[in-house]
Amino acid sequence: xxxxxxxxxxxxxNTGINLPFIYDSYDRGRMISGFFxxxxxxxxxxxxxxxxxxxxxxxxxxxxKWTRRIVNGYIQLFRxxxxxxxxxxxxxxxGTMLPKxxxxxxxxxxILGGFAWAVISLSFFAGAYNVEIFRSGLEAVPDSTVExxxxxxxxxxxxxxxxxxxxxxRVALPALNNNLVNLVKTTTLAYxxxxxxxxxxxxxxxxDNVNVTEMMVFMLLVxxxxxxxxxxxxxxxERALKIPGFxx
Amino acid sequence: MTWxxxxxxxxxxxxxxxxxxxxxxxxxxxxxxxxxxxxxIGPSGSGKSTLIRCINALNDIQGGSILVEGQEVNDPDLxxxxxRKKVGMVFQQYNLFPHKTALENIMMAPLLVLxxxxxxxxxxxxxxxxxxxxxxxxxxxxxELSGGQQQRVAIARSLAMNxxxxxxxxxxxxxxxxxxxxxxxxxxxLAKDGMTCILVTHEMGFAREVADHIYFTDRGVIVEHGAPDxxxxxxxxPRTVEFLGQIL
Numbered sequence: 004x005x006x007x008x009x010x011x012x013x014x015x016x017n018t019g020i021n022l023p024f025i026y027d028s029y030d031r032g033r034m035i036s037g038f039f040x041x042x043x044x045x046x047x048x049x050x051x052x053x054x055x056x057x058x059x060x061x062x063x064x065x066x067x068k069w070t071r072r073i074v075n076g077y078i079q080l081f082r083x084x085x086x087x088x089x090x091x092x093x094x095x096x097x098g099t100m101l102p103k104x105x106x107x108x109x110x111x112x113x114i115l116g117g118f119a120w121a122v123i124s125l126s127f128f129a130g131a132y133n134v135e136i137f138r139s140g141l142e143a144v145p146d147s148t149v150e151x152x153x154x155x156x157x158x159x160x161x162x163x164x165x166x167x168x169x170x171x172x173r174v175a176l177p178a179l180n181n182n183l184v185n186l187v188k189t190t191t192l193a194y195x196x197x198x199x200x201x202x203x204x205x206x207x208x209x210x211d212n213v214n215v216t217e218m219m220v221f222m223l224l225v226x227x228x229x230x231x232x233x234x235x236x237x238x239x240x241e242r243a244l245k246i247p248g249f250x251x
Numbered sequence: 252m253t254w255x256x257x258x259x260x261x262x263x264x265x266x267x268x269x270x271x272x273x274x275x276x277x278x279x280x281x282x283x284x285x286x287x288x289x290x291x292i293g294p295s296g297s298g299k300s301t302l303i304r305c306i307n308a309l310n311d312i313q314g315g316s317i318l319v320e321g322q323e324v325n326d327p328d329l330x331x332x333x334x335r336k337k338v339g340m341v342f343q344q345y346n347l348f349p350h351k352t353a354l355e356n357i358m359m360a361p362l363l364v365l366x367x368x369x370x371x372x373x374x375x376x377x378x379x380x381x382x383x384x385x386x387x388x389x390x391x392x393x394x395e396l397s398g399g400q401q402q403r404v405a406i407a408r409s410l411a412m413n414x415x416x417x418x419x420x421x422x423x424x425x426x427x428x429x430x431x432x433x434x435x436x437x438x439x440x441l442a443k444d445g446m447t448c449i450l451v452t453h454e455m456g457f458a459r460e461v462a463d464h465i466y467f468t469d470r471g472v473i474v475e476h477g478a479p480d481x482x483x484x485x486x487x488x489p490r491t492v493e494f495l496g497q498i499l
Contacts, residue, residue, distance in 0.1 A: 151346035151405075154307055155360040155412060156335035165363060169350050248394015249349040 021214040030208050037204030045187045051126035056133025081131035087192050093124040094196045121193035129186040136178045140171030173244050180237045254321030256285045260447050267314035275301050277471035288448045290458035293468035299451040303418045307338040339409030340418040343425050345401040347393040353404045354389040357411045379407035383437050399430025403437050419450040467491045
């Protein structure tokens with residue numbers, strides 16, 4: 004390992020290409036923690052946004068008029084406003100309205116920190132799209148399939164959980180993939196409320212080392228690989244869900 | 252008033268059904284006794300399918316009464332689950348659940364609706380697969396089965412709920428001529444076992460052979476009805492005569 008670090012140090016000395024997040028243990032620590040923060044943020048938002056999408060698509064078909072209206076209002080609100088504005092809204096508007104708690108050093112701090120707000124905000128943002136994505140899938144399930152389940156005595160919940168949703172997911176997967184890819188990329192916005200995710204840590208590093216060009220190239224590559232892994236996983240899932248003789 | 256089996260199992264009285272301004276059933280009455288097989292025939296658009304869909308409350312009615320084992324179907328507080336446990340239905344387009352194997356299709360309703368024990372349900376499902384002569388197809392998905400095979404799975408799926416009455420809505424209409432017989436044989440077996448059956452069909456030869464009673468509907472009313480021999484050989488109403496003349 005030391006030899007590799009030494010090589011990159013020499014690279015900097017000889018060419019001016021400065022990659023301190025490899026050879027410098029402090030910057031390396033920042034980069035690694037930023038990477039895992041991005042992964043954590045992405046995974047939490049992916050899971051929550053899919054749950055919001057499934058629940059929202061179910062509530063969209065509620066017999067209660069106001070439930071449907073609230074879901075549609077939610078979709079409009081989150082689809083028609085920029086995610087950065089949403090993030091600021093949650094962090095600065097809602098966040099400051101909530102009661103404060105006393106921390107370990109006796110100071111006052113907000114009950115929810117930047118990370119929690121980023122998870123909430125981004126999950127609702129992507130969730131709004133997911134509701135519509137699942138809805139499009141649900142609409143592709145023929146009414147006659149639902150009728151068959153009704154005739155067998157299935158409850159509304161079982162029809163959704165065991166019949167329409169599993170079929171809708173298969174139809175909606177390509178669109179869902181797109182949205183989840185977007186979500187992972189959108190986690191970089193958490194930078195704006197000082198969540199120490201990857202882009203934020205990269206910014207810390209380039210501020211200290213004045214190596215903006217190198218850091219930007221590296222960021223592009225890391226996100227390219229990170230999203231590539233997600234796409235690969237989603238494609239595998241799509242294949243695993245394939246049913247012989249269905250959908251073709 | 253509790254129902255006993257010397258009363259009609261299904262009693263349809265002066266049923267009226269409209270889709271918007273279009274009245275499709277204009278006062279239809281018929282009784283079906285336990286173990287009886289009745290066939291409803293008539294030109295398309297005459298309300299045959301609508302009538303049997305009303306019997307298990309897939310369509311609501313605007314007037315009249317439908318009693319299934321004494322349970323009133325035209326009741327805003329209808330216990331649909333109770334009704335649908337008694338009434339099985341098979342559709343023209345099979346409507347199997349495409350993401351479940353033949354065996355799973357049959358097992359789903361007893362597991363989810365009746366909450367029966369899984370081992371017992373699987374045993375029942377395998378017995379039903381055998382009954383509809385589909386041994387070896389247990390693990391096939393609907394998309395891998397022919398129309399006739401799918402329809403037989405659909406029949407087995409209904410039977411798994413152990414219904415007292417079976418409704419068949421033009422179940423051979425979508426099949427190739429050579430697979431029609433395999434489905435008709437299955438229904439004949441059922442009739443022989445004493446299952447109460449209400450069939451909407453265009454298979455006149457089959458109707459004549461299997462039915463205890465034939466009803467001819469046209470433009471929302473029952474024009475003529477009678478035992479098969481009388482009905483087919485000595486139809487009196489000019490509309491019946493014209494219809495039979497076209498089809499036979």
